[in-house]
Amino acid sequence: MQVKAYGAYASDKPLESMDIYRREPGAEDVQIDIQYCGICHSDLHQVRSEWEGTHYPCVPGHEIVGRVTAVGGNVSGFKVGDIVGVGCMVDSCQHCASCDEGLEQYCENGFTPTYNGATDDEPGHTLGGYSQKIVVSQKFVLKVNHPEDQLAAVAPLLCAGITTYSPLRHWNVGPGKKVGIVGIGGLGHMGVKIAHALGAHTVAFTTSEKKREAALELGADEVIVSKNEDEMAAHANSFDFILNTVAASHNLDAFTNLLKRDGTMTLVGVPEHAHPSPAIGNLIFKRRSIAGSLIGGIAETQEMLDFCAKHNIVADIELISAEKINEAYERMLKSDVKYRFVIDNATLAG
Incomplete structure (x- = not known):
């Protein structure tokens, strides 16, 4: 399916509106309409090729919160309408010692990052959360229990x-x-x-x-x-x-x-x-x-989300429209944000 996204076609190009493709949900997949996506400094490093190996077009974003709109036939933990999150990983080998211990972030064969990771999906690398939708294996989807009016500020919990x-x-x-x-x-x-x-x-x-x-x-x-x-x-x-x-x-x-x-x-x-x-x-x-220390495994990330919901912890954010992403990158370089930018993904359509 074709969806709107925001990304860059080269390291020296600004981010811009683009059309990308998402796979149809498979038996183990959860399809999510993304409502909010945080902006992490890693996004800037990757999109500008300050880290090696950036694939283009690059659609960043790994602090994702949204609503489930479809589930595969084998999905048991999620249903349409659930509010969920996706963090820095969308897959791992699932059979090494680290994965067996629930430490997928240390996967000995390398986890698949939410963007810029190898995938069979078009265009051959993963595309992140600066987009309208994402389709993710149920094993890498997280339940969000915060009130809906806090969801924009929940997004940075998925990385920060x-x-x-x-x-x-x-x-x-x-x-x-x-x-x-x-x-x-x-x-x-x-x-x-x-x-x-x-x-x-x-x-x-x-x-x-x-x-x-x-x-x-x-x-x-x-x-x-x-x-x-x-x-x-x-x-x-x-x-x-x-x-x-x-x-x-x-x-x-x-x-x-x-x-x-x-x-x-x-x-x-x-x-x-x-x-x-x-x-x-x-x-x-x-x-x-x-x-x-890196991020956390899926089980620990769920524990963190539950802990933060219990203690009413969210990030301090500035909510922006998609057209402000390039400006946000420049401000982020100057530390001109308290303390995290979050994209209102509803603005991607316009």
Whole structure:
């Protein structure tokens, strides 16, 4: 079936309206009318070929919320009318050790991303959520239980939410733990909200004094301006866990010094240029760790959505029409958004 979408035909071209094709639902498939799609920084990297291997036309978008309009004959968990989500994956091998453990994001044969992944569908690579409809295997569709008036703000949970929730859960963040969130942007603002809801003493790190009040409003118990050496020194050796969401290259030592013995700092942002090599002594003499984390598996993503619905957590968003996507990309590069752009997909038709 032919549907309207927004995408780019080349790395140096702006995104524009285009017609794309979606497969008819197979026996295991769920067809979704997309209502909202968040804009992730990954979208910009991919569409502009800042990451290798972009296929064109490129239709980004992996923070998808919409309504089920058709299901295949073997689909049992979803019905027409359900409100559902789709995140960063639409398939995986389903038979490796990671997939067997519900960790499809670490599929040893490579998961199929929601856009720019190999597929038998036309045009040979997956096309994402900047579109009117999408057809996805039921195994990669998620139930959304938030109220309908929150659905636009739910969309970023499908990437920004799970990217922060997964490491916070894996490293057992909760009551009695002192947790730092580095960077108050699309990812970081979700990290603050989720860490607070998990019951941790949550400390937000920002380079800007101007963001202090905003971080407190998000749920931070304390805010540290990381450029202030005295503020940083006052928290030395005190953190159980630090979630570092900053995707720009920076000095990691400033934060590893703040970890307790056996503390961990987990990185979820991929920098364009490598971070300076950390001082190994900081790790050895306190048995500290620097780790990494991707998104979450499907089961954990569902757990995150349910947790956020229970605690009334959504992203802070700016809703835009499709014609504003290119402008949003430029504003995103300037960090001129609090904290996530979301597309009203009803505007794709016009």
